[in-house]
Amino acid sequence: MDLLANLxxxxxxxxxxxxxxxxxxxxxxxxxxxxxxxIGPIATIAMLLPxxxxxxxxxxxxxxxxxxYGAQYGGSTSAILINLPGETSSVVTTLDxxxxxxxxxxxxxxxxxxxxxxxxxxxxxxxxxxxxxxxARLGQSFGSPEYFSxxxxxxxxxxxxxxxxxxxAVAMIVLGLLLGLIGTDGNTGGQRFTFGLNELADGLDVxxxxxxxxxxxEIIANLANREAHRDVVTxxxxxxxxxxxxxxxxxPAVLRGTSLGAVLGVLPGGGATLSAxxxxxxxxxxxxxxxxxxxGAVEGVAAPEAANNAxxxxxxxxxxxxxxxxxxxxxxxxGALMIHGIQPGPQIMTDRPQMFWGMVASMxxxxxxxxxxxxxxxxxxxxxxxxxxxxxxxxxxxxxxxGVYSVNNSTAAVxxxxxxxxxxxVFQRLACEPAPLILGFVLGPLMEENLRxxxxxxxxxxxxxxxRPISLGLLIAAAILLLIVALPAIRSTREQAFQE
Amino acid sequence: xxxxxxxxxxxxxxxxxxxxxxxLAQDKYPSKPVKIIVPYAPGGATxxxxxxxxxxxxxxxxxxxxxxxxxxxxGIIAIEEMARAKPDGYTVMIGNVSTNAITPVLFPQKFKIxxxxxxxxxxxLVDIPEFMVATTxxxxxxxxxELIDHAKKNPGKVRYGSVGVGSYPHYDAALFAKRAxxxxxxxxxxxxxxxxxxxxxxxxxxxxxxxNVASTAxxxxxxxxxxxxxxxxARLPDYPDVATMQxxxxxxxxxxxxxxxFAPAGTPPExxxxxxxxxxxxxxxxxxxxxFKKQNFNIVPSKSLAEAKTWLADEMATWKKIxxxxxxxxxx
Numbered sequence: 001m002d003l004l005a006n007l008x009x010x011x012x013x014x015x016x017x018x019x020x021x022x023x024x025x026x027x028x029x030x031x032x033x034x035x036x037x038x039i040g041p042i043a044t045i046a047m048l049l050p051x052x053x054x055x056x057x058x059x060x061x062x063x064x065x066x067x068x069y070g071a072q073y074g075g076s077t078s079a080i081l082i083n084l085p086g087e088t089s090s091v092v093t094t095l096d097x098x099x100x101x102x103x104x105x106x107x108x109x110x111x112x113x114x115x116x117x118x119x120x121x122x123x124x125x126x127x128x129x130x131x132x133x134x135x136a137r138l139g140q141s142f143g144s145p146e147y148f149s150x151x152x153x154x155x156x157x158x159x160x161x162x163x164x165x166x167x168x169a170v171a172m173i174v175l176g177l178l179l180g181l182i183g184t185d186g187n188t189g190g191q192r193f194t195f196g197l198n199e200l201a202d203g204l205d206v207x208x209x210x211x212x213x214x215x216x217x218e219i220i221a222n223l224a225n226r227e228a229h230r231d232v233v234t235x236x237x238x239x240x241x242x243x244x245x246x247x248x249x250x251x252p253a254v255l256r257g258t259s260l261g262a263v264l265g266v267l268p269g270g271g272a273t274l275s276a277x278x279x280x281x282x283x284x285x286x287x288x289x290x291x292x293x294x295x296g297a298v299e300g301v302a303a304p305e306a307a308n309n310a311x312x313x314x315x316x317x318x319x320x321x322x323x324x325x326x327x328x329x330x331x332x333x334x335g336a337l338m339i340h341g342i343q344p345g346p347q348i349m350t351d352r353p354q355m356f357w358g359m360v361a362s363m364x365x366x367x368x369x370x371x372x373x374x375x376x377x378x379x380x381x382x383x384x385x386x387x388x389x390x391x392x393x394x395x396x397x398x399x400x401x402x403g404v405y406s407v408n409n410s411t412a413a414v415x416x417x418x419x420x421x422x423x424x425x426v427f428q429r430l431a432c433e434p435a436p437l438i439l440g441f442v443l444g445p446l447m448e449e450n451l452r453x454x455x456x457x458x459x460x461x462x463x464x465x466x467x468r469p470i471s472l473g474l475l476i477a478a479a480i481l482l483l484i485v486a487l488p489a490i491r492s493t494r495e496q497a498f499q500e
Numbered sequence: 501x502x503x504x505x506x507x508x509x510x511x512x513x514x515x516x517x518x519x520x521x522x523x524l525a526q527d528k529y530p531s532k533p534v535k536i537i538v539p540y541a542p543g544g545a546t547x548x549x550x551x552x553x554x555x556x557x558x559x560x561x562x563x564x565x566x567x568x569x570x571x572x573x574x575g576i577i578a579i580e581e582m583a584r585a586k587p588d589g590y591t592v593m594i595g596n597v598s599t600n601a602i603t604p605v606l607f608p609q610k611f612k613i614x615x616x617x618x619x620x621x622x623x624x625l626v627d628i629p630e631f632m633v634a635t636t637x638x639x640x641x642x643x644x645x646e647l648i649d650h651a652k653k654n655p656g657k658v659r660y661g662s663v664g665v666g667s668y669p670h671y672d673a674a675l676f677a678k679r680a681x682x683x684x685x686x687x688x689x690x691x692x693x694x695x696x697x698x699x700x701x702x703x704x705x706x707x708x709x710x711x712n713v714a715s716t717a718x719x720x721x722x723x724x725x726x727x728x729x730x731x732x733x734a735r736l737p738d739y740p741d742v743a744t745m746q747x748x749x750x751x752x753x754x755x756x757x758x759x760x761x762f763a764p765a766g767t768p769p770e771x772x773x774x775x776x777x778x779x780x781x782x783x784x785x786x787x788x789x790x791x792f793k794k795q796n797f798n799i800v801p802s803k804s805l806a807e808a809k810t811w812l813a814d815e816m817a818t819w820k821k822i823x824x825x826x827x828x829x830x831x832x
Contacts, residue, residue: 143703186691189665190831201573209742335543339827345718457705
């Protein structure tokens with residue numbers, strides 16, 4: 001009963017012309033910056049932050065939220081069309097989405113991505129409305145041992161991601177872990193692999209790494225192999241809409257991706273990214289045609305897209321209810337609220353119901369707007385592929401450079417991205433997948449930090465991981481997954497399935 | 501937005517055309533947009549102070565104050581960028597106690613510039629009161645005295661949160677431990693900043709920490725955290741029952757984290773004076789006062805450029821003393 005009354009209040013706030021306008025502006029800006037590689041929501045929201053000082057807080061928040069989830073929609077567009085993840089969470093979308101585009105099914109991939117995002121966004125918003133307080137408590141019960149076990153599970157799941165040899169996948173994960181070690185050690189203040197360069201003191205940025213490894217290396221590969229890239233450009237695009245078979249396959253994947261994303265998004269620290277990877281791994285596990293993954297499987301687009309949108313949506317829960325930002329965008333939103341003297345926290349739902357419920361309602365409206373903005377644009381985006389590659393790649397490179405620079409306003413980052421572009425090309429030639437590397441890079445440092453923190457909490461006693469129930473459960477799941485990967489019988493069928 | 505963009509463009513054009521006539525630019529400062537470098541990513545307290553104060557300095561001086569975030573290396577990247585810029589008043593920086601006092605004291609060898617000689621303070625802006633907060637999860641102490649007794653009974657068992665080795669919340673807790681009778685406690689570091697430490701407190705990974713009042717307010721209200729003591733010049737009206745560290749007999753324990761405006765040392769004195777006056781005026785603007793008051797920031801501008809210099813010198817001396825009283829081992 002309360003819920004309906006609250007939602008009624010929310011819609012009354014969100015449907016005022018003023019707030020509708022700001023939801024639309026946010027969704028539109030978000031889509032655009034999402035499409036441009038590298039120029040992420042963080043830089044955009046930072047630039048627009050002073051504008052919100054003069055706005056009523058709810059309108060400001062609605063606009064900033066629109067930018068954030070709009071970017072999740074837009075990010076998949078460049079991932080599919082030009083193999084360039086506009087957002088870290090769309091790294092996984094490149095795997096099958098771009099393959100679909102190469103096969104002339106870019107329109108279908110874009111439509112599936114938009115619809116999956118829409119569905120996931122709506123469901124996750126409903127989750128926020130119903131379960132925000134209990135979900136927030138779930139996040140609170142996660143201490144360092146639980147995080148460590150979750151990260152371990154995630155890393156083992158990453159092996160499943162690779163569709164080449166297991167050895168190579170493990171090697172890439174370990175390489176990612178090593179890259180993640182670069183920077184200042186939080187417990188001793190020691191510098192690791194920084195070679196005395198202040199630019200490396202805070203480590204590498206994941207966007208820099210992803211743009212280099214995926215975007216720039218793809219350009220090098222295309223230029224190195226003229227015939228292959230001509231295929232992308234001239235292949236006839238037969239239809240823009242997914243086939244009935246696509247819908248049949250995508251539907252259950254969307255459901256699974258949404259549930260995974262909604263749960264993982266609540267956890268601070270890369271919830272949306274982790275959930276996209278996890279959803280992809282899960283899909284590949286349960287699929288009746290795992291060999292198709294990485295070769296244009298529609299469920300390989302639908303599941304991670306649903307997961308990252310659900311994750312993006314549910315990452316609002318710890319921000320709004322606990323005042324704990326799960327990612328840098330949420331930290332910015334807290335900044336925007338604090339300017340107005342609003343401290344997000346457990347009281348926000350009772351102290352400021354208009355704002356809380358207005359924002360929840362605006363998420364539905366925003367998601368609806370995004371589908372309306374994105375579906376007609378599909379035809380336009382696909383046309384973009386017809387631009388001669390010699391012009392296209394220059395534009396892509398330029399946006400990559402701007403995007404990488406804007407993360408920290410650092411020229412060193414641009415050089416690092418270029419370096420990883422070359423490295424990515426070498427990996428491609430060696431048939432090594434960069435996706436597990438990214439996951440290792442994201443999870444590795446978190447895993448280390450939580451491992452060491454947990455051991456400091458327990459006074460050096462490693463049984464802490466086994467005596468806490470959630471942690472134990474996650475470790476058992478990791479062990480089972482490891483067995484599945486390692487068992488010889490299963491492995492042989494796996495290798496058969498993934499024969500290149 | 502549109503208007504300010506046009507203004508910015510116009511200003512940029514003006515700046516370009518007047519490049520050849522340096523004398524013109526000197527006639528009236530500022531004649532083009534001023535860059536404020538912030539040593540943190542967007543969204544934190546320093547960034548927000550810079551954007552708010554910059555916006556009001558623009559209204560006063562008629563030129564945009566553009567915030568550029570240059571995070572990294574404890575502020576060294578931002579400080580070096582500012583110190584190496586042309587000292588004409590068009591590149592300044594807003595830094596805080598960590599970046600502009602602790603970093604130069606702890607890591608002088610990491611700078612490629614001479615901090616003392618190449619950087620001058622323009623004015624102090626705000627300082628931010630801090631709570632010593634304890635978690636309410638499985639942690640009985642409700643006062644500073646109870647905390648000390650608890651720590652004495654459980655050596656090596658009480659854990660305090662910090663945002664990193666050598667950060668001021670780390671020094672605050674370590675100095676407290678030393679002054680309270682060499683308590684044996686464990687530091688739990690979290691790179692994710694204040695929000696990470698709050699998460700650790702609420703989940704029980706750490707048990708108490710020194711954190712700024714604004715970040716902890718919501719969790720205190722919700723009953724997850726309990727303020728044990730306040731680090732401020734005086735008690736806060738919002739928390740009349742929370743005694744200050746001085747009152748409790750621990751003067752000098754805890755950091756009232758300040759933020760200040762800095763410029764390259766070669767900046768002409770008359771330009772520094774214009775910046776000083778404009779910053780002072782911005783701090784008087786009702787919107788700024790209100791925003792800072794809501795977050796319990798104290799508005800504490802320096803009285804003059806000369807006073808700002810002695811203030812920074814005193815701060816550096818204080819931190820030299822603290823870092824020699826509490827030896828925190830930093831790996832090289």
